[in-house]
Amino acid sequence: GLRHPITSVALLGPKQTLYACEHGLLKCGPKHLYYWRRDGTMIELDAMCLLDFFVEEAFRRRGIGRGLFERMLTDQKARASCLAYDRPSSNLLPFLKKHYNLSAYVPQPTNFVIFDDFFFKD
Numbered sequence: 001g002l003r004h005p006i007t008s009v010a011l012l013g014p015k016q017t018l019y020a021c022e023h024g025l026l027k028c029g030p031k032h033l034y035y036w037r038r039d040g041t042m043i044e045l046d047a048m049c050l051l052d053f054f055v056e057e058a059f060r061r062r063g064i065g066r067g068l069f070e071r072m073l074t075d076q077k078a079r080a081s082c083l084a085y086d087r088p089s090s091n092l093l094p095f096l097k098k099h100y101n102l103s104a105y106v107p108q109p110t111n112f113v114i115f116d117d118f119f120f121k122d
Helices: 064-076 092-100
Strands: 017-021 024-036 042-054 083-085 112-114
Touching: 017 064, 024 064, 024 083, 024 092, 042 064, 064 092
Parallel strands: 042 083
Antiparallel strands: 017 024, 024 042, 083 112
């Protein structure tokens, strides 16, 4: 439902990485975030963030998105639970629950999602 592209090479920040294939793309990069805990206190944190993630509708459910996501996790030496997600779509949340068992989070005013598992790193 976007009126114009929100990701382009010209808009890539200096520490952002763009993963692309014929039918999809994923952009990630570090961000300094403010996080409101369940008890109402705020903390600041630096996190690797999934900034954009898109697979053409006709090519969804074929493993393209999972492949892009897994490649990013490998390259960034990260786990899905250790990322922050910028305004995750109604498609991304079920994807993360299905493939990575991520579902519990505290809604944030910034619309970033940081799953509770982020704070239980081993």
